[in-house]
Amino acid sequence: MNAPETSELSGAWMSGFSRVMGLSLIASVFTGGWASPGGSTTTASYVFDSARLLVLGTLLEAGRRFFQWLVERCRLQYSITAQFTEGDPTFEWIVMFMTEKKIWKRSRDFRINARSSIRRWGIEIAEGTAKGEAAHIDLVPTYELPHLFRWNGVWIETKRSSTVVTTQLSSFGGFNPGVIYLTMYTLDIKALHNFIEEARLCYIERGRASVILHTASQPNFGPGFVWNCVKRKLRRPISSIILEDGVMESLVADAREFIEMENWYIDAGIPHRRGYLLHGPPGTGKTSTIHALAGELGLEIFSLSLSAGFVDDAFLQQAASSIPKKAIFLIEDIDCAFATAARDGYGSDSLGGQGIGTGFLGSGFPGGADLAMPPLKRSSVTLSGLLNVIDGIGSEEGVLFFATTNCIEHLDPALLRPGRIDRKVPYELTSKSQAASLFNRFFPATHATLQNGEWSAKEKESRLSTLAQEFAENIPEHEFSTAELQGFLLSCKREPEQAAMSVQAWADQEIEDKHHKARFTRNPQHDARPRSTFGAFGPASDGVSGAFGAGTTSTTVDLTTVASGSVPETVCGTPLTPPHTPPLVSKENVNLLAAAGAS
Numbered sequence: 001m002n003a004p005e006t007s008e009l010s011g012a013w014m015s016g017f018s019r020v021m022g023l024s025l026i027a028s029v030f031t032g033g034w035a036s037p038g039g040s041t042t043t044a045s046y047v048f049d050s051a052r053l054l055v056l057g058t059l060l061e062a063g064r065r066f067f068q069w070l071v072e073r074c075r076l077q078y079s080i081t082a083q084f085t086e087g088d089p090t091f092e093w094i095v096m097f098m099t100e101k102k103i104w105k106r107s108r109d110f111r112i113n114a115r116s117s118i119r120r121w122g123i124e125i126a127e128g129t130a131k132g133e134a135a136h137i138d139l140v141p142t143y144e145l146p147h148l149f150r151w152n153g154v155w156i157e158t159k160r161s162s163t164v165v166t167t168q169l170s171s172f173g174g175f176n177p178g179v180i181y182l183t184m185y186t187l188d189i190k191a192l193h194n195f196i197e198e199a200r201l202c203y204i205e206r207g208r209a210s211v212i213l214h215t216a217s218q219p220n221f222g223p224g225f226v227w228n229c230v231k232r233k234l235r236r237p238i239s240s241i242i243l244e245d246g247v248m249e250s251l252v253a254d255a256r257e258f259i260e261m262e263n264w265y266i267d268a269g270i271p272h273r274r275g276y277l278l279h280g281p282p283g284t285g286k287t288s289t290i291h292a293l294a295g296e297l298g299l300e301i302f303s304l305s306l307s308a309g310f311v312d313d314a315f316l317q318q319a320a321s322s323i324p325k326k327a328i329f330l331i332e333d334i335d336c337a338f339a340t341a342a343r344d345g346y347g348s349d350s351l352g353g354q355g356i357g358t359g360f361l362g363s364g365f366p367g368g369a370d371l372a373m374p375p376l377k378r379s380s381v382t383l384s385g386l387l388n389v390i391d392g393i394g395s396e397e398g399v400l401f402f403a404t405t406n407c408i409e410h411l412d413p414a415l416l417r418p419g420r421i422d423r424k425v426p427y428e429l430t431s432k433s434q435a436a437s438l439f440n441r442f443f444p445a446t447h448a449t450l451q452n453g454e455w456s457a458k459e460k461e462s463r464l465s466t467l468a469q470e471f472a473e474n475i476p477e478h479e480f481s482t483a484e485l486q487g488f489l490l491s492c493k494r495e496p497e498q499a500a501m502s503v504q505a506w507a508d509q510e511i512e513d514k515h516h517k518a519r520f521t522r523n524p525q526h527d528a529r530p531r532s533t534f535g536a537f538g539p540a541s542d543g544v545s546g547a548f549g550a551g552t553t554s555t556t557v558d559l560t561t562v563a564s565g566s567v568p569e570t571v572c573g574t575p576l577t578p579p580h581t582p583p584l585v586s587k588e589n590v591n592l593l594a595a596a597g598a599s
C-alpha cells in the first residue's frame with residue numbers, strides 16, 4: 001500500500017469515527033478535508049453534518065440539565081426533607097419505627113452483633129431460621145442504600161450514612177455521627193410531624209417493658225452526640241424496692257405530679273424543674289429507686305458521672321441541654337466531684353473558681369506512703385458550672401434532676417437549696433422490717449420450697465412468715481445494707497430455713513471482719529504500704545490538704561485542722577480514728593509537710 005492510499009484510508013476511518021462521535025468538524029480539519037482541492041462538496045457536507053450534530057448534542061445536554069433542574073425544583077417544591085443525627089433521641093425513634101415497619105427488609109448488607117443490653121436496631125431474621133438462634137444475635141442493616149416506601153399514602157425515600165471514626169479532630173471529637181436523610185413526597189408539612197410523632201409513640205410503646213439508659217462513654221462532643229451509649233434494662237417494679245413504708249410511693253406520686261402539672265408551672269411562672277437528692281450509705285437502693293421510678297413513669301434516664309475525665313463544664317452543659325423533655329437527668333455520686341474540692345482548694349467557686357484538678361494518692365507523705373502511686377483523676381466540673389446546669393435544666397423542658405451521694409455533708413449548701421434540690425430522700429442501712437420484706441421477696445410462697453414434708457399453701461405462707469421474722473430478729477438493725485443482705489440471701493436462695501438459721505453467724509462474722517478491716521487499714525503498724533490511709537493531696541490555696549481513707553472509701557480532711565488538733569472524729573458517720581488506734585498522721589509530720597509546702 002502506497003503513501004496516498006494509506007493517507008486516504010486513515011482519513012476515511014478518522015472521518016467515520018468522528019462522525020459517530022459527533023466530532024466530524026474537528027476531524028475534517030485533521031483529515032485535511034478543508035485543504036483538499038477536489039473535495040469541496042464532501043467537506044461542505046461534513047461541516048454541515050458536524051454542525052448539526054454539535055447543535056443536536058448541545059440541545060440534548062441543555063435539555064437534560066433543564067430536566068434535572070426541573071426535577072430538583074419539583075423535589076424542593078413538592079417534597080419535604082429532614083435529617084436525623086445519631087445521638088439525638090429522634091434518631092432512635094426513626095430507626096426503631098422503620099425497623100418495626102420492616103423498611104430495611106430489602107437490605108443485603110448487614111453488621112452482625114451478639115445481642116446485648118446495648119441497644120442496636122436489628123431486623124428480624126427471615127422465616128426458616130432455627131428457633132432460638134435469633135435471640136442471640138442482632139442483624140443490623142448498614143442501611144446505606146436508599147429505600148423507598150409508602151406511609152399513610154405518602155411516598156418516602158430514606159437513606160442512612162453510618163458513623164465514621166475519623167483521625168481528624170472535629171467538633172465531634174473524632175466521630176462523625178450517622179445521619180438518616182428522609183424525603184417525603186408531599187406538600188403537607190404536617191405529614192412530617194405526624195410521621196415523627198408516630199415514630200415516637202411506637203418507640204415508647206416498644207420500650208414499655210424496659211428502661212432506656214443513656215450514658216456518655218466517650219469524649220464525643222457536638223450537637224446531639226453527647227449521649228453516645230444507649231442501653232436497655234429490664235423494667236423493675238416499684239414493689240421490688242424495699243424502703244421504709246410509703247417512701248417509694250410518695251416519690252413516685254411527687255414525680256408524677258410534677259410531670260402532669262406542667263401547665264400549672266407555666267401559668268404560675270415557676271420554672272418547670274424539680275431536683276431530688278437521694279443520699280445514704282452504698283447499697284441501700286438509691287440507684288435502684290431511680291430505675292424503678294423511670295420504669296413506672298415511662299421516663300428515660302440520662303446518666304452522667306462527673307468523675308469521667310472528659311466531663312467538664314462545657315460538656316456538662318451540652319449534655320444537659322440535649323436531654324429531651326420528660327426524662328431523668330441523673331448524676332451519680334455527686335459528692336465525688338465536690339467533696340474533695342471543698343477541702344483541697346480545687347474547683348469550687350467558693351474556693352477560687354478553678355476546675356477540680358488532679359490530686360495524688362499517697363504522694364510522698366512522711367509516713368511511708370507510696371511515691372509512685374498514680375494520680376487520682378477528679379472531675380473538671382466546677383461548682384458554678386454544675387449550679388448553672390441545674391438552674392438551666394428543664395426551665396421549659398420538664399426534666400427531673402436526680403443526684404445520689406453517699407455523703408450529703410460533703411455537698412455545698414448552694415447545691416442543696418430549694419429550687420435546685422427540692423426533695424432530699426435519706427436512705428439508711430436495713431431495718432428489721434426491711435430485712436423481713438427482703439426475705440419475703442426472696443422466698444415467695446409460690447416458689448419457695450420448705451423442708452420436712454408436705455405443706456399446704458396456707459401452712460407454707462405462715463411458715464415463711466415466721467422464718468422472715470426469725471431472719472429479721474437475727475440481724476442487728478441498721479448494720480448492713482440491703483445489697484449486703486441480698487448477697488447473703490443469694491448464697492442460700494433455695495433454702496429459706498437455712499437462710500433464717502445461719503444469718504446470725506454470717507452477721508457476726510461480717511461485723512468482726514469489718515472491725516478487723518477498719519483496724520487493719522487505719523493502723524500503720526499493720527500495714528507496710530498504707531495506700532488507703534493517705535488520700536488525695538495537692539497544692540491548696542489555703543494550706544495543706546489531704547485525704548484519709550476509711551476502708552475503701554477515701555475521705556478528705558484538711559490537714560491544717562489536723563495540725564491544729566481539731567481533727568473531726570467522724571467523717572460520713574465513720575470514726576476516722578478508732579479508739580486505741582494511733583492517729584495516722586502525727587502533728588509533727590503535718591507541720592513538716594506544711595513547712596515543706598511553704599518553702
Ligand SMILES: Nc1ncnc2c1ncn2[C@@H]1O[C@H](COP(=O)(O)OP(=O)(O)OP(=O)(O)O)[C@@H](O)[C@H]1O
Pocket residue numbers: 240241242243280281282283284285286287288289404405406482483484486
Ligand atoms: N432498698 C432496696 N430494695 C431493693 N433492692 C435493693 C435495695 N437496696 C439495694 N438493693 C439491691 O442492691 C444492689 C445495689 O443497689 P443500688 O445500686 O441501688 O444501691 P445504691 O444505694 O445506689 O448504691 P451506691 O451508693 O453504691 O451507688 C441492687 O442489686 C439492688 O437490687
